[in-house]
Amino acid sequence: MAAAPSQAPTPAPVRMATFRQDLDLSVEQLNAVLDLTKEVKQSRTRFSAALKGKYAALLFEKPSLRTRMTFELAMKQLGGDVVTQMGLIGDREPLKDVARNLGRWTDVIVARTFTQQTVDELAHWSGLPVVNALTDMYHPCQALADMVTLREKFGRLRGLKLAYVGDGNNVAHSLMLCCARLGMNMSVATPLGYAPKTSVIAQAIEFSRISGARIEVMTDPVDAVQNAQAIYTDVWTSMGQESEAEERKKLFAPYQVNELLLSLARPDTLFMHCLPAKRGQEVTDAVMESPQSVAFDQAENRLHVQKAILLMLLQ
Ligand code: CP
Ligand code: NVA
Numbered sequence: 001m002a003a004a005p006s007q008a009p010t011p012a013p014v015r016m017a018t019f020r021q022d023l024d025l026s027v028e029q030l031n032a033v034l035d036l037t038k039e040v041k042q043s044r045t046r047f048s049a050a051l052k053g054k055y056a057a058l059l060f061e062k063p064s065l066r067t068r069m070t071f072e073l074a075m076k077q078l079g080g081d082v083v084t085q086m087g088l089i090g091d092r093e094p095l096k097d098v099a100r101n102l103g104r105w106t107d108v109i110v111a112r113t114f115t116q117q118t119v120d121e122l123a124h125w126s127g128l129p130v131v132n133a134l135t136d137m138y139h140p141c142q143a144l145a146d147m148v149t150l151r152e153k154f155g156r157l158r159g160l161k162l163a164y165v166g167d168g169n170n171v172a173h174s175l176m177l178c179c180a181r182l183g184m185n186m187s188v189a190t191p192l193g194y195a196p197k198t199s200v201i202a203q204a205i206e207f208s209r210i211s212g213a214r215i216e217v218m219t220d221p222v223d224a225v226q227n228a229q230a231i232y233t234d235v236w237t238s239m240g241q242e243s244e245a246e247e248r249k250k251l252f253a254p255y256q257v258n259e260l261l262l263s264l265a266r267p268d269t270l271f272m273h274c275l276p277a278k279r280g281q282e283v284t285d286a287v288m289e290s291p292q293s294v295a296f297d298q299a300e301n302r303l304h305v306q307k308a309i310l311l312m313l314l315q
Helices: 027-042 066-077 095-105 116-126 140-154 170-182 198-211 221-225 242-255 259-263 295-314
Strands: 055-060 081-086 108-112 130-132 161-165 185-189 215-218 230-233 270-273
Touching (some): 027 170, 027 295, 055 095, 066 081, 066 108, 095 116, 108 116, 108 295, 130 295, 140 170, 140 270, 140 295, 161 170, 161 221, 170 185, 170 198, 170 215, 185 221, 221 259, 270 295
Parallel strands (some): 055 108, 161 230, 185 215, 230 270
16 A cells, blocks of 8 residues: 655746736735745755746836846845846837847846836747736836835735825836735825726726725825725836926825824834835835835845745746
8 A cells, every 4th residue: 555645745836928917926925926026035055056048138218226126136045037128119120120139139028118018029929938027007027116115114915905096107007906916905195186997997897796895986195095004105106207297296296295194093013115115205214214114125026026036936
């Protein structure tokens, strides 16, 4: 008679095909990224040769500190390497030609673009996995790093409340889709006319029916932060909207995250920001520098979560 196995078999690793936007990940894959991030963060050496011989093409149409550096570090710490190009994609030659060149040389494209369509077309024409490194519509790597940070701080995600105050932009969209699928409550307060896109609100509400999350969109920042475990904000003027900056400064002034707003949530409420932060606009220096601020933990976790994403795409 065969002996009973002494250990349960190791489950097959969860893989992902591409990451053009948040919803390219199933809820199972989303949880797998968070779990793998924990392992990756615990041991730099364990995965140090995992992507040996693999190359990422980093394409950036917009400036970046965190995303560009952490993808470069992530590939190098996993044994791979990167090539980088700054500037508009499809300016010098058609996008479909750029994509087909990269498809012949590299293993993955990491792209920060203006339109979501550019990321989708890169994926279509290159035949490679493509990672969204921020588009006007989404910032999915950021939202994953934020989920990792919250899980580290609270030991769980389900049932927490995140209040997002400011512009209903790419970062807000990705956070809403993450929270709604992971059972986290989220309230979003924006000035009238700056709410998240109705299509994203509708998707988030649909997901929340399955997960049990509560997703609310409103205009009053004080209402939004009630009983929130974390308050999140982002710049009032995203990259590409610079001509609207002065008008936005006036409209968004009541949405500044300052010590008063922070004190209206809970005594231990965390402050979150994807960075770069404009002190004196969406957040005060005092809040950024307060012990409640976890902005640099979020920035650190960009590196770890992106290593997990690359492993799930390329291993
Ligand atoms: N948060 C973030 O994506 O930062 P960068 O614009 O510097 O990459
Ligand atoms: N919403 C900001 C995020 C920067 C990381 C932008 O798109 O510029």
